Amino acid sequence: MMIHWSFNPILASIGTFSIHWYGVLFVGAFLMAKFVMARIFKGEDVPEELAERLFYFALVGGIVGARLAHCLFYDPAHYLSHPVEILRVWEGGLASHGGMAGILIALWLGARGVDRKLSFLWLIDRASIPAALGAVFVRVANFLNSEILGKPTYADWGVVFESVDATARHPVQLYEAAAYLLTFAVLCFCYRNLGRRTPHGLLFGLFMTLVFSMRIIIEFFKEPQAAYEATQMVTTGQYLSFPFALLGGAIVWWSIGSLCRASETNSSLK
Secondary structure: OOEEEOOOOEEEEEOOEEEEHHHHHHHHHHHHHHHHHHHHHHHOOOOOHHHHHHHHHHHHHHHHHHHHHHHHHHOHHHHHHOHHHHHOHHHOOOOHHHHHHHHHHHHHHHHOOOOOOOOHHHHHHHHHHHHHHHHHHHHHHHHHOOOOOEOEOOOOOOEEEOOOOOOEEOOHHHHHHHHHHHHHHHHHHHHHHHHHHOOOOHHHHHHHHHHHHHHHHHHHHEOOOOHHHHHOOOOHHHHHHHHHHHHHHHHHHHHHHHHHHHHHHHHHHO
């Protein structure tokens, strides 16, 4: 029961200009994030206009960071020899780790000077919720594009990407999409139950821990993304994910510790 996948990645064409499903879902992820952040800001009495400002910063930061990371980590020899090609984003090639770093820097820059009372940890905690859902959009877009291929499999759910070859492969794009959707559900559950009482760093730490731990596992089912990975036991994606996952775990530990200390202090005051 192998699944044969043949999908036109182009949504519409006007002359030589084409609109791709990937681009629609990529931008849609940021628009969705803007909507969710506006709802969160409204619920916590933060000016909703900040969501509009952060949307543009995050969009630019995400694209720049993802593109630079792809060029420097996955094919550095080519892009360092042809630096102008780094600007050709429309030709494809975005790395999620760089996108993550780029968005964090962009959010820090976008929030500077807007509200001194607004903690950066508070901001990225809330931003982690739509970020997890946005990651689902991107991986579904990868599936539609028949890119980021999995290793061959005899499993019933193997997918033959007809535009690539006749080999049934692990649908790793959907594995990741499911993992990120689970992360989104966990973050929503925590925020729904804690709300304004959510300890700083908890949501962001959970996001980092869950997303990049699952990324490390799923990488074992992927084909090498860079030529030099063929001789490595650990992929570039795993190398890049380890520090993110460890940092996330450390932040969760610190956040829960802070919550426990605060509870002890309140109990002693009573």
